[in-house]
Amino acid sequence: MTAIKHALQRDIFTPNDERLLSIVNVCKAGKKKKNCFLCATVTTERPVQVRVVKVKKSDKGDFYKRQMAWELRDLAEVDAKDASKENPEFDLHFEKVYRWVASSTAEKNSFISCIWKLNQRYLRKKVEFVNVSSQLLEESVPSGESQSVAGGDEDALDDYQELNAREEQDIEGMMEVCEYAISNAEAFAEKLSRELQVLDGANIQSIMASEKQVNILMQLLDEALSEVDTIEGKLSSYEEMLQSVKEQMDQISQSNRLIQISNTNNGKLLDEIQFLVNYMDLSKGHIRALQDGDLSSPKGIEACINASEALLQCMNVALRPGHEKLMAVKQQQHLFTELRDTFARRLTNHLNNVFVHQFNHFSHFKMTIPQFYRSSCMSLPGHDQSSTLSQHTAELTLPKHSPLHRDLLRYAKLMEWLKNTQREKYDGLSRTYVDYMTRLYEREIKDFFEVAKIKMAGTTKEGKGNKFATLPRKESALKQETESLHGSSGKLTGSTSSLNKLAVQGSSSRRSQSSSLLDMGNMSASDLDVADRTKFDKIFEQVLSELEPLCLAEQDFISKFFKLQQHPTLAQGEVESDGGVPSRQPPPGEHRHSMSLTEKDMVRLMMNKIFQSIETELNSLIALGDKIDSFHSLYMLVKMSHHVWTAQNVDPASYLSTTLGNVLVTVKRNFDKCISGQIRQMEEVKISKKSKVGILPFVTGFEEFAELAETIFRNAERRGDLDKAYVKLIRAVFMNVEKVANESQKTPRDVVMMENFHHIFSTQSRLKISCLETERREAKHKYTDHLQSYVINSLGQPLEKLNHFFEGVEARVAQGVREEEVSYQLAFNKQELRKVIKEYPGKEVKKGLDNLYKKVDKHLCEEESLLQVVWHSMQDEFIRQYKHFEGLIGRCYPGSGITMEFTIGDMLEYFSSIAQSH
Secondary structure, three states: OHHHHHHHHHHHHHHHOEEEEEEEEEEEOOOOOOOEEEEEEEEOOOOOOEEEEEEEEOOOOOOEEEEEEEEHHHOOEEEOOOOOOOOOEEEEEOOOEEEEEEOOHHHHHHHHHHHHHHHHHHOOOOOEEEOOOHHHHHOOOOOOHHHHHHHHHHHHHHHOOOOOHHHHHHHHHHHHHOHHHOOOHHHHHHHHHHHHHHHHHHHHHHHHHOHHHHHHHHHHHHHHHHHHHHHHHHHHHHHHHHHHHHHHHHHHHHHHHHHHHHHHHHHHHHHHHHHHHHHOOOOHHHHHHHHHOOOOOHHHHHHHHHHHHHHHHHHOOOOOOOHHHOHHHHHHHHHHHHHHHHHHHHHHHHHHHHHHHHHHHHHHHOOOHHHHHHHHHHHOOOOOHHHHHHHOOOOOOOOOOHHHHHHHHHHHHHHHHHHHHOHHHHHHHHHHHHHHHHHHHHHHHHHHHHHHHHHHHHHHHHOOOOOOOOOOOOHHHHHHHHHHOOOOOOOOOHHHOHHHHHHHHHHHHHHOOOOOHHHHOOOOHHHHOHHHHHHHHHHHHHHHHHHHHHHHHHHHHHHHHOOOOOOOOOOOOOEEOOOOOEEOOOOOOOOHHHHHHHHHHHHHHHHHHHOOOHHHHHHHHHHHHHHHOOOHHHHHHHHHHHHHHHHHHHOOOOHHHHHHHHHHHHHHHHHHHHHHHHHHHHHOOOOOOOOOOOOOHHHHHHHHHHHHHHHHOOOOOOHHHHHHHHHHHHHHHHHHHHHHHHHOOOOOHHHHHHHHHHHHHHHHHHHOOHHHHHHHHHHHHHHHHHHHHHHHHHHOOOOHHHHHHHHHHHHHHHOOOOHHHHHHOHHHOHHHHHHHHHOOOHHHHHHHHHHHHHHHHHHOOOOOOOHHHHHHHHHHHHHHHHHHHHHHHHHHOOOOOOOOOOOHHHHHHHHHHHHHHO
16 A cells, blocks of 8 residues: 555656645446545645545556546535444545545545644545544554654654755755765764864854953943933923923913804804895785785786795705794794785685686676577567567687686786695685686576577578578577576487477488488489588587687696696705705605695696586586487587597696597487488388389498588597498498388399399499498499399390200200100101291391380389399390300200300390390
């Protein structure tokens, strides 16, 4: 083992500046035994690094190679397996557990002992030893090889010092002088001993010669000590003299410190006084303005605004600790409180008077619609009231309140001051303003909508040549009619509304159900009176155009006047404003965002209260328009959608946007009800059993509806609603056309389908409605199919026997009879064929075609002009049948010389002459 150790040290560790301290021959536990060595090494350079190295013999030769190395500091645990019995197995716990079996227990114990000593010396007992005998750890390793390895080598490593270059040169020089030093060591030692004795004697003589110098040095030291004593005496006398000066300087310093403290206190007192004077002093002019300032003139209002701001600044000053205990501060605070209460009371009373005055002013000069008509009638004696009603129509406009807003906005800053100082009075003024404006707007909006309803009813009345322009009415009846539109709930009163009766009466003789697709198909475009609907559209647009700026202006005024969309006023805490004046701010936990939301809610609540009648009146107006003509819902849907879109672009959360959005739901519901009504009327249509069907009324009605809708919805925001309605309507039209065609007795089913689907296809092709492209192709397909079916069924009649004969021939061929053998069949021989052909000479064929033309003419309607199309298709089909018959004769009766008694040229002449004669 010693030879192996020296070989490993020489070949592996010395080149790496390492010393081998212990070695153990091991193999891995539980596997095929492949021996290797575990070596404990330390580096020769500091800092010392301790490693456990695995060395294995190379497979290609007898030399050893380094296979793996672990730092000892990475070793967590050493497990000897059994502390009481001899066991060569042990485990080393690095990043994973390595299980080894030593060649002998002694080598194992020697290696573990070395690891323990290295752990004690370099790692400060970091490694944990398990199942290791305490005797092994406490006792030193016996003398011998292990001792020299584990202990001696470590001490030698620590005590060893290399010779420097000079020492090496001296030794080499001495050995060169004594050449026999190597061959005769004793002679060399004796020579060195003699030289050492000579050096010792020289040293003793040198010491004895230096004794006189030592005595001289001691004498000099005694003289220096005496001089030091003299200097210390002088310093003591100086210190006594300076002591009195020090006491005087201490007194002067104490006096200066007291003076400095006095000056500092005086400066601080001056600062406090200046602070109170600067920030808690209100000028006499401001006090006069707050107590007696004129709140009606612009200059007085400006003075009051400046005074109120100064007062608020004084009251919001953040006092320093102790200021509130000063009597002068308490008096000033009391004065400020009295001035605030006095001015708040004056301002509240004045603004209340302003509200009352402005309300009475507008109420005095505002004439309601019934009053307008009464005054008009009284000024024109000899005219009945119905004539006056038609001649003196009020302008459809709403009063502008910009003068009122302009006058009140002068007090906006004072309202903000009141909001920050006297919230109760501010809330009271808000309620007062809302109450007054609610009554004012309710009266104006009611009168405005009464004019709109009268004008709306007049669109029907005027459309019939003033037939209803002279309806006899009494003044009380007129008033009752206009007021009955509102009812107690603010909604349309239905059959009790006289204006609604007027609208229904005005339209009864011209279009009692003008919004029906069925009836639209039975009337001309002039009967529909598009001018009435256009006029209604203008009235409805004017109503919305008047309401929109009114609501926006009022909401803008409320926001500015009541300061409901500004940042919340700071109330507590301390912050310095732009002017450097300390003021109070909210505490850190307060949420500003929630306050802002509350102010927006206040605007919304005030607007809802002031304009509470708008939504009800709009719904009433919409109901009246829908009752006059359900197609008005198309106009209203487009207009309302546009205004909602505009309002949302301006402010999505505004009162106007919300209200118009709610009304839009009602308009959309009426539009859907209108479409459902058209579909229901299609399903209820009944046709006459004695007359031909022709183009169904609801088909024509759909065409006119589509033309009207395309005009109304051009560039509209709600185009998607119309497209959905188109699909519902066209599907209902398709279904009911087939239903009527199946029920028709006078007109063939194919004719009804062909004519109506041709009309539908033509309408869609002309209007180019993109969402109905699929239905357009379907209509064309149905029209083509039923045209072909009608032509084929009709052509079977002029040559009926010939058709039956050749059908029998084709049946025999289908049964397997060869075509050239058909002539041998008794029922289909040449004689029978000639007999059948003789029954259809050219004259008879022409006569049959003439009768067919008359019958087709009776089936078809004039509106669609399909007679020539059908006749041309019949000509093509007849020629096709003729060629088919000729082909059968040629194949089944070859060489017989049998031909038809008329040619294709004759047929063309027959068809042409018949068409021209009719």
